[in-house]
Amino acid sequence: MRTVLMVAEKPSLAQSIAKILSKGSCSSRKGLNGACSVHDYTGSFQGQQVRFKMTSVCGHILSLDFIGKYNNWDKVDPAELFSQAPTEKREANPKLNMVKFLQVEAKGCDYVVLWLDCDKEGENICFEVLDAIEPVMNKPYGREQTVYRAKFSSITDTDIWKAMNQLGEPNRNEALAVDARQELDLRIGCAFTRFQTKYFQGKYGNLDSSLISFGPCQTPTLGFCVERHDKIQSFKPETYWVIQAKVFKGRDSPLTLDWDRVRVFDREVGQMFVNLAKTSRDARVESVSKKEKAKQRPQALNTVEMLRVASSSLGMGPQHTMQIAERLYTQGYISYPRTETTHYPEAFDLKGTLHQQANNPMWAQEVKALLAAGLNRPRKGSDAGDHPPITPMRAASEAELGSDGWRLYEYITRHFIATVSEDCKYLQTTIDFTIGTEGFSCSGKTLISPGYTAVMPWQGIPLEEALPACERGDVFTVDEIKLLEKQTSAPDYLTEAELITLMEKHGIGTDASIPVHINNICQRNYVTVENGRKLKPTNLGIVLVHGYYKTDAELVLPTIRSAVEKQLTLIAVGKADYRQVLQHTLDIFKRKFHYFVDSIGSMDELMEVSFSPLADSGKPLSRCGKCHRFMKYIQAKPSRLHCSHCDETYSVPQNGVIKLYKELRCPLDDFELVLWTSGSRGKSYPLCPYCSSNPPFRDMKKGVGCNECTHPSCQHSLVSLGIGQCVECEGGVLVLDPTSAPKWRMACNRCNVLVHFFEHAHRVQVAAESCDACEASLVAVDFNKTRTPLPAGDTQHTGCVFCDPLFQDLVELKHAAMRHPSHRGGARRGRGRGRGRRGNPKKPKDKMAALAAYFV
DNA sequence: GCAAGGTC
Numbered sequence: 001m002r003t004v005l006m007v008a009e010k011p012s013l014a015q016s017i018a019k020i021l022s023k024g025s026c027s028s029r030k031g032l033n034g035a036c037s038v039h040d041y042t043g044s045f046q047g048q049q050v051r052f053k054m055t056s057v058c059g060h061i062l063s064l065d066f067i068g069k070y071n072n073w074d075k076v077d078p079a080e081l082f083s084q085a086p087t088e089k090r091e092a093n094p095k096l097n098m099v100k101f102l103q104v105e106a107k108g109c110d111y112v113v114l115w116l117d118c119d120k121e122g123e124n125i126c127f128e129v130l131d132a133i134e135p136v137m138n139k140p141y142g143r144e145q146t147v148y149r150a151k152f153s154s155i156t157d158t159d160i161w162k163a164m165n166q167l168g169e170p171n172r173n174e175a176l177a178v179d180a181r182q183e184l185d186l187r188i189g190c191a192f193t194r195f196q197t198k199y200f201q202g203k204y205g206n207l208d209s210s211l212i213s214f215g216p217c218q219t220p221t222l223g224f225c226v227e228r229h230d231k232i233q234s235f236k237p238e239t240y241w242v243i244q245a246k247v248f249k250g251r252d253s254p255l256t257l258d259w260d261r262v263r264v265f266d267r268e269v270g271q272m273f274v275n276l277a278k279t280s281r282d283a284r285v286e287s288v289s290k291k292e293k294a295k296q297r298p299q300a301l302n303t304v305e306m307l308r309v310a311s312s313s314l315g316m317g318p319q320h321t322m323q324i325a326e327r328l329y330t331q332g333y334i335s336y337p338r339t340e341t342t343h344y345p346e347a348f349d350l351k352g353t354l355h356q357q358a359n360n361p362m363w364a365q366e367v368k369a370l371l372a373a374g375l376n377r378p379r380k381g382s383d384a385g386d387h388p389p390i391t392p393m394r395a396a397s398e399a400e401l402g403s404d405g406w407r408l409y410e411y412i413t414r415h416f417i418a419t420v421s422e423d424c425k426y427l428q429t430t431i432d433f434t435i436g437t438e439g440f441s442c443s444g445k446t447l448i449s450p451g452y453t454a455v456m457p458w459q460g461i462p463l464e465e466a467l468p469a470c471e472r473g474d475v476f477t478v479d480e481i482k483l484l485e486k487q488t489s490a491p492d493y494l495t496e497a498e499l500i501t502l503m504e505k506h507g508i509g510t511d512a513s514i515p516v517h518i519n520n521i522c523q524r525n526y527v528t529v530e531n532g533r534k535l536k537p538t539n540l541g542i543v544l545v546h547g548y549y550k551t552d553a554e555l556v557l558p559t560i561r562s563a564v565e566k567q568l569t570l571i572a573v574g575k576a577d578y579r580q581v582l583q584h585t586l587d588i589f590k591r592k593f594h595y596f597v598d599s600i601g602s603m604d605e606l607m608e609v610s611f612s613p614l615a616d617s618g619k620p621l622s623r624c625g626k627c628h629r630f631m632k633y634i635q636a637k638p639s640r641l642h643c644s645h646c647d648e649t650y651s652v653p654q655n656g657v658i659k660l661y662k663e664l665r666c667p668l669d670d671f672e673l674v675l676w677t678s679g680s681r682g683k684s685y686p687l688c689p690y691c692s693s694n695p696p697f698r699d700m701k702k703g704v705g706c707n708e709c710t711h712p713s714c715q716h717s718l719v720s721l722g723i724g725q726c727v728e729c730e731g732g733v734l735v736l737d738p739t740s741a742p743k744w745r746m747a748c749n750r751c752n753v754l755v756h757f758f759e760h761a762h763r764v765q766v767a768a769e770s771c772d773a774c775e776a777s778l779v780a781v782d783f784n785k786t787r788t789p790l791p792a793g794d795t796q797h798t799g800c801v802f803c804d805p806l807f808q809d810l811v812e813l814k815h816a817a818m819r820h821p822s823h824r825g826g827a828r829r830g831r832g833r834g835r836g837r838r839g840n841p842k843k844p845k846d847k848m849a850a851l852a853a854y855f856v
Numbered sequence: 857g858c859a860a861g862g863t864c
Binding site: 009010011035057058059060063064065071073081092093096117178181184185186187189190191193194197211213214215216217218326330338509512516517520638 | 858861863
């Protein structure tokens, strides 16, 4: 029997499609990478009985990058990134081992059916898959077609079966359009980012940003925020005048009317109209209109709308919202949360989905009423052909979901119920008056039936006092007419929800990447999120955007993306040659780049106003080994030391602080050592600023401290202070922290393992001898006379911290507190406490053997 | 250390 391999874009889709095509009869197993599953079943294909294997990738298999040597910022001129620098495709996520996985599954298969998402990216992944599997598949018999593409527009029985019965071929041009986009984004983004980062970081000390990035999506995103900022700044309030009229009838309380002319910008004109109105003491009713109006129920929920509401109503940022939504999805509470579709598939079980919600006290009443009266037909939305809209999949309670999880689930559920509810109906009453020659009116809304606003009360019609009953010809008495002076007010900062709308409108990013771009401009310190999730640009963000405007506004306008997209579409539809479009567009941006470099001065003029030069930044800390003058410590990101006399900058490890280390000097270069520490419960080690930036030994990496220095005799080096191999990580060495007295400890020079020992010792030294049993260096300890733990009041002992029975109870394993919990090993914190060496001692190897790795 | 696009 022949075998047909089928590949979808993600595991969830492979499962749904396999279920449909096998009519529920497939058997499933996990693939070798743990992430993808394979669903097996038999069926007929092109008139023969075959074995089907349905599986998936996880998005793109490959991603584009420059070849290794072009990733060195110090050695490559960013201009080279436009043409000379070769690129290569590497596995996007090596951990997933996707190529290997596909090859294992494809071996011995005769046909492949590509079920990737039906967009350009999906088409591109088709060819990534083919490149991986074609070499291992069975060779075709004669000229028979073996590669098929399924084109589907929704994940429903009908559509999937229709696609299966009308298989086509993958479209090379669409895939090439994506190849072109990848290369353009990479070359352009990296060239501009590297250039402006290096240029400004080498000049200013308080930029507070370790990276000054540029990208065809993130830069226009920032542009929107700064555009609003500029409007606020340039806003000049204007004075205007309105007539306020109050009228009453009988003993009713007065009614405030709106002026038909709304407002005038000239006080005297306003006064003239007041005088004209004041000629009468009566307000005559000209007409009374009553109109029944409806507020439409929402369309089915897609990702972008969910992000907007989460930001504006739940106060949750897009990145956070997507994380929560992913979790709700994997736990089975909601459907797949990344979709552009706002239309339920024809066979969607609206009633069943609603039924699941019938017992939640929050909305049980409305749900039961709907089930009894019959669901309203949902509004027609658009079907992007990706996934069904976001809906709840099963009932849940606040207790099981946690705070933010519940709030998002609650919104998704209320939104779903709203889509099958009636529109909200209300009566709008408008009464038109004349007073003298001037027209006025007042209007009010009264609710007829709440419809969907019963479950989305925040959209409900606010309760108003009813308007008095009256008819044409009635006369009210004028209570008061006066001219009010008012001022136009400035717009507010852009809200995240408005930004999402703008990005969607201009095609900046996709539903999946919009949160990433917004997050980027926050992390790069271009904008801050203020109260009400308003985005306020920082000085840096403002200067960048204004700088682009001054030199080449196209770099920041939203059209930068759409113009390129237009070119790419030409490739996709086969009207333009991939190579030519790529070359042409790269040429344009290369010229833009050179122009930008040549005119960087005009952006720099703006920088100078907001930021201070390196030489004026920071505080004097330690002495330079070359000129012996003080260097300044610049704490702002990226923290570094700067010698203004030599005009040299030395980077120091981030996420910590440095201080002077007893004015001790490095024997190699005479620079004063500094002590780096990651905080009170973190680790600390001495560091030579020069060696750290310019490693003195071939086997030393950049950016490390003396605890990784292989100097054979310096008292601060790994060789002098190293004790034994780390108990947790590969290749790390536990090094005595000479500054840790009186709470002595040693710390791993790779991971965050900390070993506390010898609390009341006044001296701890690493001895020259090593342990006979485990070959770790012996430690000589001199305890405090009054608090020594040694028998018979002894104060001195030399032994192995891992094996010596006298020492064993004095050693405790901990983990350094990191400023960023994502740091290696951080997640394991807490587990290691007290594990010590007693339970399961992993034998530390010879210190010199561990060090051998360093000497090559 | 860089982009944007998939997705886990």
